[in-house]
Every structure is written in structure tokens, then in C-alpha cells.
Amino acid sequence: MPSTTPNAAIEATDLRKAYGSEVALDGVSLSIPSGTVYGFLGPNGAGKTTTMRLLTGLSRPSSGTVRVRGVPVTDRRKLAPLVGYLPETPPLYDEFSAREQLEYVADLRDVPREDAHRRIEEYLDRFDLTADADRRIGTYSKGMRQKTAFAQSVLHDPDVLFLDEPTAGLDPKAVRRIREFVVEYADAGATVFLSTHILPIVEAVADAVGVLFDGRVVAEGAPEAVTARAEAGENASLEDAFLEITGGGDGSRVAEAEE
Numbered sequence: 001m002p003s004t005t006p007n008a009a010i011e012a013t014d015l016r017k018a019y020g021s022e023v024a025l026d027g028v029s030l031s032i033p034s035g036t037v038y039g040f041l042g043p044n045g046a047g048k049t050t051t052m053r054l055l056t057g058l059s060r061p062s063s064g065t066v067r068v069r070g071v072p073v074t075d076r077r078k079l080a081p082l083v084g085y086l087p088e089t090p091p092l093y094d095e096f097s098a099r100e101q102l103e104y105v106a107d108l109r110d111v112p113r114e115d116a117h118r119r120i121e122e123y124l125d126r127f128d129l130t131a132d133a134d135r136r137i138g139t140y141s142k143g144m145r146q147k148t149a150f151a152q153s154v155l156h157d158p159d160v161l162f163l164d165e166p167t168a169g170l171d172p173k174a175v176r177r178i179r180e181f182v183v184e185y186a187d188a189g190a191t192v193f194l195s196t197h198i199l200p201i202v203e204a205v206a207d208a209v210g211v212l213f214d215g216r217v218v219a220e221g222a223p224e225a226v227t228a229r230a231e232a233g234e235n236a237s238l239e240d241a242f243l244e245i246t247g248g249g250d251g252s253r254v255a256e257a258e259e
């Protein structure tokens, strides 16, 4: 049995998930301390979204357990205030304006009125949405939708924030704002679980990374350690290491696996 780390924000034990005969996750265990920015990497189809859905209690594993801040994710009532989740396809109402959407979510999450008002204005301002805050989301660009969805995922000030490709569709200024937010948020004691294909962002913000490949964690540790261990050569970047680990460079790892 893996030991339970007392201050772990996210503790997953031997998670398995099959969709019919398709095995998406094949024994994933994670122990992520509070205050960590954890970069979750893996090629398309590795199982990242599946893992995030299990870690946030949105989907049930075939076997294995998850606790977030000590709360079993099956306890949805206790879990909801602790967790924020920005999924790949965020749920937004086209008929609402950004301000109405955020007010609606704040209400749903029981954020006290004063706090909600202050935070909504702060996030609208931070993500350059104030001028468009009363326009229908249905008229927004992809980036404006993404920024609204990001604000909605953090509005209740969750202890543990799960972000699936948070910078998708964002311009460089907005990417920087998200990056800065992630660092500040973790510095204030929260935990951020960040799944993205943009490796320089992970390199810039993550305290630890995990590389998922074919439903298993195949490398884990500090970004520098993962890079060093991948034997990707001197001066290698996390991207070089990622490609080495997952066989996406010259394909040699894949060829080895197929022999």
C-alpha cells in the first residue's frame, strides 16, 4: 500500500479506468503536496483528461481511490468548495454576459455576495474583460470565452485548481496573465494541477512534473530532474526530455517498445 502523505493535496492510488475494452488508465498513483504547481504532461490520448476527471470526481475509476485535501472525491458535497476545474471544453451559457455567468457561478458556489462582487470585478479587470463584461458570451472570441471560463474556475477560491489546457486560444498577454496567476495562486498555498502541451509554460511555473504515457506515469519529479534523467543530452529542454520519454523525437523509444 502506498503511504498516505499527511499534507498531500492530491492523493491518487492505483487508478485504473477502462472504456469497454479500451484501457485509458493503467495504475496511476500520485501524491502531490499542497502549494505545488504540478505539470501534467503526455501525448494526445495518454489519459490526461481521463485522469483529471477522476481526480475531480466527475468520473468514477474502474478501480483505485482519490482524495483531495483528505476528502474522498466520492463525497461531492465536501469536495465542491475545495476544487476548481477548468475543463478542455468549459461550460458557459451563450445567453449570459461574462458578468452574469460569473455571478451565477458565484451564487452556485455559495461565495458571499461581497466577496463575489469584488472577485468578479478583479478577474474581469485582470483578464481585460471589463469592457465586454455585459455583452453576450455567444458573441465572444475563443480567447474571451477561455478567460471567462478561467475566472469561473477560480471564483470560489478553491484549495486545489485543475487546469486542462488553460492557455488554449489565448494571446501572449493573456498567457502571461494566466502564468502569473498560477504562480501567485500556488505561492498563496493553493495547489495547481496543470495539464498542457505548452512545455515552456510548464518549465516556467511547475515545481514538479509527471509524464503520462499510455495510461501510466512514466516519469515524475522536478522539471530539471526529469529533464536530466531523460538523457536528452546537455542543455536539453523539458520538450527534448518529453519527446525522449514518450518516443516522439526520432521514434526510437516507440521502435524499442514494438520490438
Ligand SMILES: Nc1ncnc2c1ncn2[C@@H]1O[C@H](COP(=O)(O)OP(=O)(O)OP(=O)(O)O)[C@@H](O)[C@H]1O
Binding pocket: 019, 022, 023, 024, 042, 043, 044, 045, 046, 047, 048, 049, 050, 051
Ligand atoms: N468516453 C470515452 N469513451 C471511450 N474512450 C475514451 C473516452 N474518453 C477517453 N477515451 C479514450 O481514453 C484514452 C485517453 O483519452 P484522454 O482524453 O484522457 O487523453 P488525453 O491525454 O487527455 O489526450 P489529449 O492530449 O488529446 O487531450 C484515449 O485512447 C481515448 O480514446
